[in-house]
Amino acid sequence: MSLQSQNSKPLEIFGLKSDLIHPGDDIFLKISAAFQNAGVLPQENDILVIAESALATSENRVVCLSDIEPGAEALEYEKLHQVDAREAELVIRESDVIFGGVFGVLLTLKAGMLCPNAGIDNSNAPDGCVILYPENPTKSAKAIASFILDKFGVRVGVIIADSRTQPLRLGCTGVAIGAAGFHATVDKRGETDLFGRPLTVTRVAVADNLASAAVAVMGESNESTPFALIRNASAVFDPEVSGIITIPPEECMYWGVLQKGKVKPRK
């Protein structure tokens, strides 16, 4: 395990543009081409960030709504929350829990994460289609890290990034839905504050902070920058480490206050 400590070099984030990614395109080739176009090469302990919609498209996770037959539950959600019943059907299939909805959106739990519409994306998909979340973002992050090692001979961290709103906040921020090659959260317990006392903030969401940083560079719309490379990040790198640690609702402060009921996953 190599600890890259905070140093005097600035954190750098390179946006890596790509031409349009079509369903089934080889994501490795798209990443290689993006590096080449940008004139940037990955270095040891860089962190490569991949927009989840680009990854999901390459993984053939594009679904045409005309192919979906909504069931009774989905039709009920359409009536209650004005969500297209076919999309609601996909949300039911893709999520572990549906907490409820507001106009046009169902709030779900997916892979332990709070997630509008199970991560199903209307933007940047072909007409009449939606993009599901990548099948297994962390597995893909590991595969991409392996590819970078094979192709460029360096070990990098990889983040699969989405962006979403947070409660009572205007606008979307980045969030890591998959990670590999570094510790996505760093436990600061045992460390002290400026006065030598134990910290009350105990964990830092390194992957989420870096996902937000990358989203600030990648943009959200037609900017065609589905990848970003982060250099000089203060992270704990380890090629054996992967994944995002999630917490159950009963250990979450917000949940404890806002939602007293039990959460029962469907699956």
Add this chain to the structure above:
Amino acid sequence: MSLQSQNSKPLEIFGLKSDLIHPGDDIFLKISAAFQNAGVLPQENDILVIAESALATSENRVVCLSDIEPGAEALEYEKLHQVDAREAELVIRESDVIFGGVFGVLLTLKAGMLCPNAGIDNSNAPDGCVILYPENPTKSAKAIASFILDKFGVRVGVIIADSRTQPLRLGCTGVAIGAAGFHATVDKRGETDLFGRPLTVTRVAVADNLASAAVAVMGESNESTPFALIRNASAVFDPEVSGIITIPPEECMYWGVLQKGKVKPRK
């Protein structure tokens, strides 16, 4: 208004270290010294990020708990949620709404933001003391931007940054509680996706993304890096613009699903 579009230069973030900031210290002097120590000078359209605890300390927002007499409501919170009654008294005084609590924490609304313990911080304060939030983070951000213009002759954006957990997420991420000199959120309505269709993601929380990026550099504990300078950020700069736009609970998706009750501010 000058729009700095996305360009090929990487985003850069310089951590700016400082010696310990004591109550009443001149924050302008501390910022100047930090620039000097780092050998970095601000440039036009950089964004300077200030840790809220450093700003609050300089603003004399340090309170010794022994000076606080808890009232009946605070004593009740201590019994219910194991929060120090004197700290609970401060949370009552500092917050607009208290939604409830879990072990050791009260969840509040403060200046339109969802905020544990009204932003009151136990870490990095002298023994037996806590640090309240800065009095008016955006006002301070504007003052700091003016100071940078006077001292260095360049217009920069300023973010006052905190870090906190998000629902069902492990670890803290950065959040902007005050801003000046650029648009904290960018409205993407009217823009199109890669296929030319209107975007479903309509707003980007630029200030929050950049606050998270800066927190990734500044650290959380005894790292003594209360300032960060962001260069080449894709932001819409405007010296006349300031503040963080908040949304009322009734316009928030999470609120609509998780909390059906009305929110009545105390003040």
